[in-house]
Amino acid sequence: MWQSGEANNETIIFIHGVIGNHAAFKKEFQILSKSYRVISFDLIGYGPGDVGRSIPIDLNSFVNQLNNIYDHFGIDSAHLCSLSYGSYISNLYTSIYPEKVLSLCHVGGYYNNPSELRSVLRQLWEARNDEYLTWAKRYSDSFNPIRNNASFEFIKRGRNQCFDFASKLHPSVLIKSVDIQLNFDIKSIIQNIKHPILWIMGEDDVLFKSPLYDLSFILPNVKFFEIEKAGHVAHKENPEKFMNLYLNFLREL
DSSP states (O other): OEEESOTTSOEEEEEOOSSOOGGGGHHHHHHHTTTSEEEEOOOTTTSTTTTTSOOOOOHHHHHHHHHHHHHHHTOSOEEEEEETTHHHHHHHHHHHOGGGEEEEEEESOOOOOSSHHHHHHHHHHHTTTSOHHHHHHHHHHHTOOSOTTSOHHHHHHHHHHHHHHHHHSOHHHHHHHHHHHHHSOHHHHHTTOOSOEEEEEETTOHHHHTTGGGHHHHOTTEEEEEETTOOSSHHHHSHHHHHHHHHHHHHTO
């Protein structure tokens, strides 16, 4: 676990996605530590002692891990800022411990609507018994985090980085994440959340935006923004725009 900032400030906890680790919000961690206590951590299966090991995981284990962080640092309530799959964890946590969450920020968040994204996940699930590195390469090519209209070299670099990380995870960790995304009804959780929510997507993140066609209906309280010329990791491709949106959101609470 990593912590920075004054302990008496409001706390922001960052949660990374399927591909990544505690450094997913590295720049935001540094900037926001000037005004908030910030915490980042590696999900179970992703830390230095876990990578490459077969570890039984499910959403409840992630929720318990997050709750243990609250207890470890003596946190009564915090803002949760998540990337992609991390939104599953923060949404479920909020539904179980509503009093412990001040607000939610989802970057590249999504849910289990019938969509192009769900079709890709289904195809990956059906191919899960393929040789793992072949499967991980297919996974990485399917979920390249870089915007589609970027240069070829930029897209290639994004895919290579994604594959490099995926190849180091134990197959049970990555394949289980596909299982969770397909079979856990996170939408039924999301539509009952009453907390302030900032939802940010990259303009070019077409695949992960595909399930969001009813977002404003199921979450009337959501503040939704698209960042121009950005893909799935919009906060990295346009950090200044993301930071302006997030700071304004926090100040208005």
